[in-house]
Amino acid sequence: MLQELSIKNFAIIDQVTVSFEKGLTVLTGETGAGKSIIIDALHLLVGGRGSAEFVRHGEHKADIEGLFFLDKDHPCNKKAAEFGIEIEEGMMILRREISSSGKSVCRVNGKLITISTLREIGSSLIDIHGQHEHQELMDESSHLSLLDQYGSTEIGQALKNYREIYRQYDTTLKKIKQLKLNEQEMAHRLDLLQFQLQEIRQADLKMNEDESLHDERRQLANFEKIFAAIKAGYEGLQGEQHGLDFISHTMSHLETAADIDKQYEDVLESVANSYYLLEDAADKLRSELERLEFDPERLNVIEGRLNEINQLKRKYGSSVSEILEYSSKIEEEIEMLVNRDARIGELESKLSSLEDDLALEGKQLSDIRKKWADKLTAAIHMELKELYMDKTIFEPIFIKDAVNNSEFGKDGMDDVIFYISTNPGEPLKPLSKVASGGELSRMMLALKTIFSKHQGITSIIFDEVDTGVSGRVAQAIAEKIYQVSKHSQVLCISHLPQVAAMADTHLLISKEAISGRTRTSLTILGKNEKISEIARMISGVEITDLTKKHAKELLDIAYTIKLT
Template identity: 55%
Template sequence: MLTELSIRDFAIIDEISMTFNEGLTVLTGETGAGKSIIIDAVQLLAGGRGSVEYVRHGAKKAQMEALFIIDSDSHQIYETANQYGIDLQDGMVVLHRTITTGGKSICRVNGKLVTLAILKEFGKHLIDVHSQHETQSLLDPDNHIQLLDLYDEQQITNAKKEYTRLYEKLTALKKRYKELSENEQEISQRFDLLKFQQNEIEQANLVPNEDDQLEEERSQLANFERIYNSLQDAYNALYGEQKGLEWLNMANQALQNSKAHDSFINEKAEEMSNHYFLIEELMYSLSSYTDTLQYDPERLNDIESRLNEISRLKKKYGSSVNEILEYLGKIEEEMEQITDKDSHLSKLEKQIDETYQDAYLEAKQLHDLRQEAAQALTKNIHQELKDLYLDKTTFSVSFDTKTEQGEETKLQLHHNGFDYIQFQIATNPGEPLKPLQKVASGGELSRIMLALKKIFAKHQGITSVIFDEVDTGVSGRVAQAIAEKIQQISSQSQVLCITHLPQVAAMADTHKLIQKYAENDRTSTIVAELSKDEKITELGRMITGAKLTDTAKNHAMELLELASNYKKNSG
């Protein structure tokens, strides 16, 4: 969860530091006090698009930093950290971002400089921001299949792995088929290039491991004198009067003379005898090898010339002779495919058809799992909508497919299978089901989004969910239902909520008041955590919108009591 947030020189914020707890934290305050600015800063820490306009007037840079504590060892954030080589100690993640007046954006995760894309990778596993604007993503049908898959994540993810493997194979085969069947001129030019490369490599008459063998031989010839002298010196040190082998023989004879009288000497005499014969054999080997040595300056020149030719080929075709020969094999295979294009196209067609059938079966399994998930999701959402006084609303998951171009019966496959998913609703009895974005008003959409978030909060693994005035345009019993739903979400994930509804504010486990003040002709924002009495005052202000009356104060206390009782009973 988000535990600390520091913001400096950001919009109208001079410098603030905030601590957060588990459960529901509510941020309230007058319009323009800076509530949404705080959420903007959090979004930037999650990898949102920055702008120099965020830098406070007169400052050189805006800085934001947030500390998250991860309780679960299996959280997705650990996999992301390993992927980018970032150490997470004690489950702590620190996101930092600086935006300069020059337009530079500097991002860090646990002190390590990262790109904005990497910061976004971390942010998406830590923060989930929902506002009336952000809710537009809920309306996009392209996102609906991901939401449905998330509902039955374990089974669908496992089924997706095999489908994805087959789909990628199918895509590669189709790409190769297209390359071979189109662009005759390009294929002809490609064949000419391959033919030139084949001739160049074949004319070199390369032998496997030839470069390694030539390097060794060149080293020997280039250092011939040193090698020869070393062998001679070693041989002379061993052979002859008063030389090494003679002294070893004397030692050996001395031990042999007494070995019958002492078990230790007997053991060592055997070892000495073995060593003597080994050294003697070594000496003969040195002598024999020396006799084979011959210095040939012309051979050295030939080797240098050959290695230069091989080096030229290495620059084009591989880092070693073996790699060049492997490349030659690939050239010949590709040339054979081009030469025998019709036959190869026929083979590819067969492979494409077989792979399609395998992928289709996996896609069908995905479809069946999604049908089951859709039934359970629909039932679950209807219950959530009923709680939000949308019990007359009908929710449905629409399944559609497309056929391959030119094929009437062959379903079109994409990276998620053959399903095209769309959430549909009918808000009134007797009305036909329509896409979500065509029938939902602002207030209805907020409640539908809350219903979905209530369901998916436990599946997404997000540590902090942020609601930015998603309750705008509602009142009365609907406002109370929204407050209860937000509180339910906070039992599964930390929730930060900007609200103008007293019913939502009353549910807060922590209530923070955002205010702005002017000093030295500059406007700044301050944040204060409210005590119980201060909560009553703030709730009263939210109820009346003006002067705090005794009636508003009593109503505020009643709201707090009702909220307290609801949390006790729902817990």
């Protein structure tokens, strides 16, 4: 959920910080107070297009910062990991600065990111829906994935099974296309690969050879220091008036003491063990001194070999292991090119078998989707009925037929577009072509009520989606928005008193002129303040005892509805 939003020097807002709660937060206020500016700021925070015009007059930059709390299984965690963004204690802080020159700086948890990255992360955090905006539900390319989300309990496994075969099918198809390139390209490709393979083989590389050579070069380059240190260490132990000689004298004295008193035997044994260990160490140091021999030619050989390996790295990989992996890969491709005709036949036979398997899995996936499409249709019609659109027909249309169409895609053999008809006798039309504002608002709310349970969006924002409705429809919309808030945090800008009455948190946006400058502020309303604000929304001009009574009645009705 969006926990806190901070806006500074943005449009008519000099500085505002507001905390949000779970459930439904309604923002109200007079026209022009700055309600939509809050939505504009949120839109920019999640990657919307910026402009220098957003910077408050006379200021150098505008700052927008939002704190989000995420569940462990929220999809944004995975996206953040892909971009190397660390999330601690489920907190994600988005920050965007827009300078007066129009330049934008974006950060997530302090890490600088691009606008496109911010947009990708923001898409799973906030979904902003205004009356004339077409978001995910209005994007026809997303309808298939929305259906899959709705029926994920059954569709998910069928789609996984299909994709496992599709990956093999797609890889095989690419290999066939590559082998069927014209003869001249194949010949050039074969010559290049054979040259590369010969060059790598002639080098006779050994796994981790470069690392071993670097270690040996380091030893040779420091030969004098190593030799001097080992020699000094040996001389410190061996010879008269040195370490072992002193310990030998100590042992002799302790033996005398132990012969007289047995309590000194343990000390004698410890010293004796240390003596023999040091004596072994001295022998090893002597052997090492005899073995060490500086070979300047060997250093030249190592430098030459490392230079040869580095040249291969520039062409074929960043390490010896990557070069050897590349060698194996092109060796396989050479074999495939040399035996091209036979290989094409094998792959085409494999492709045919995979097509049969894909057709079966695709048909099964399509059947499951159609079953869930029927369930979705029934659920949408139920929601629309509650919004007094019982005459509206909704239907997911399958553009591709899984039986008669052999075209395979990574998501199956289906393409789905949501169609509706809002008036009896009118033909079904794509949802994206619906023009009526009031009908579109209710349609979107019906869809949001269902899909908010499956999308995992942190916050859903409705910007005056209730425009153009009143009476019983207004009450139905209020209840529907509240239902959406049970599954996702909802922020709603509204002019409807019915919607304001359903709020878990009511924020009043107001503006005032201070020292010749306009200033916008946000205030969390208490119970009595809610009554006054809702009364203002009802009357429009003068607040009377009757409008206050009506406002209190709306709040009581809302409270009763929330308990059911």
